[in-house]
Amino acid sequence: MKLLNKESDLEFLSVEYENIQFHMLRSDDRLSFISCIVCVCETAQEIIGNWRAIQNMVAVYHQHSGGFDAWNMYLAFVSAERISVWEKYEIENNKFSARKIVLDGLQENIDIDQLILELERQLFGSDLKLETQPSLVQENSTDFGKYYRGAPLDFKNESKEKRAFMVDKIIKSLNSDEN
Structure with missing residues (x-):
């Protein structure tokens, strides 16, 4: 502009x-x-x-x-x-x-x-430039990606249920690590 x-x-x-x-x-x-x-x-x-x-x-x-x-x-x-x-x-x-x-x-x-x-x-903000940088993966970080990758983002009921199931899996994983 x-x-x-x-x-x-x-x-x-x-x-x-x-x-x-x-x-x-x-x-x-x-x-x-x-x-x-x-x-x-x-x-x-x-x-x-x-x-x-x-x-x-x-x-x-x-x-x-x-x-x-x-x-x-x-x-x-x-x-x-x-x-x-x-x-x-x-x-x-x-x-x-x-x-x-x-x-x-x-x-x-x-x-x-x-x-x-x-x-x-x-x-x-015409002087601002968007630079792309490769994302750095931290080796020692907890890998939650396996729990939430592929989560549907729409508002369908089956998508909501799938996201709820994913959250339950994360909670169970965290609870099992505490014991």
């Missing part, structure tokens, strides 16, 4: 906050729609002083009243300056209106394409 820079009318924010740049990003996947309003601030103090008012304006002027809007809407606050851990925690853990991300300590004059890559890492 990718984030795309979309033209959107964010004038309701731009008029109120002249020192902050606003960008609208949207996912390219129709089935898992995500939107993100990026607020690029010159200082950390602009974020700290304005994030609540910005979220309120987004809630009033941009979001629908449908109940799931807050879970597919993000507000990303960006600054080259560092924000205190406590302030960042407070902003990111406030779930009113939208989920929030604070990207601080970034290079000055970061362009939107770099921000998109960073937000894709934050939102989608």
Whole structure:
């Protein structure tokens, strides 16, 4: 999944906050729609002083009243300056209106394409790689595999009975080892 820079009318924010740049990003996947309003601030103090008012304006002027809007809407606050851990925690853990991300300590004059890559890492884990490794068999481990291999995983009655029989075999095996 990718984030795309979309033209959107964010004038309701731009008029109120002249020192902050606003960008609208949207996912390219129709089935898992995500939107993100990026607020690029010159200082950390602009974020700290304005994030609540910005979220309120987004809630009033941009979001629908449908109940799931807050879970597919993000507000990303960006600054080259560092924000205190406590302030960042407070902003990111406030779930009113939208989920929030604070990207601080970034290079000055970061362009939107770099921000998109960073937000894709934050939102989608795009930097994660799945590596396959051969499973290591421990020689001295108890081999329960012989008791549960081939267990049916469906909800049929005969499958449930077979799994119950397998569990009984394991319990009997453990009880016989104790004596």
